[in-house]
Amino acid sequence: MHRLYPLRPSLLEFRGGSALYRDLVGLPLYETFGESYGSNGAIFGLPSWNLTLEIVEAVDEVAVDHHEQLCLYFPDNQAHQAAMARLRTAGVEPVEQHPYWEATGAVTFRDPDGREVVFAPFVYGVNEPADSSASGIHEFPSS
16 A cells, blocks of 8 residues: 655644545545554545555644645546535635646645645546646656
8 A cells, every 4th residue: 555645734733634635525534543653643545445645743833835735636527526515515615726727627725734735627647638738848758
């Protein structure tokens, strides 16, 4: 199993961030841990069985870089709309976003720490919109 980390929410926002990813984004919560080697955290499942997202509580205040984004790619418009509906029902509103996300139909929200979380209605490399590479230079070194 592979883990993507670290998302390190501030001490005050760890529980709020965990609830956001579990209850509003809809990621299954696989495990929580407390005082494990001095850390508290939560491990969430992602669509592939062998990939997880781990959130570890920061001990000190953590500055969030305004370029820092977590992008969640949804397999289809129905899943995308369902996740966004949960956020909007909870009063979470979209924020101004990068032009690329605007052009591809994605929507950006902020988590409790102020980190941008992008909800993309496509899977990179699978069902990307035609406008995804309409601007700039795009190279694919692994091709």
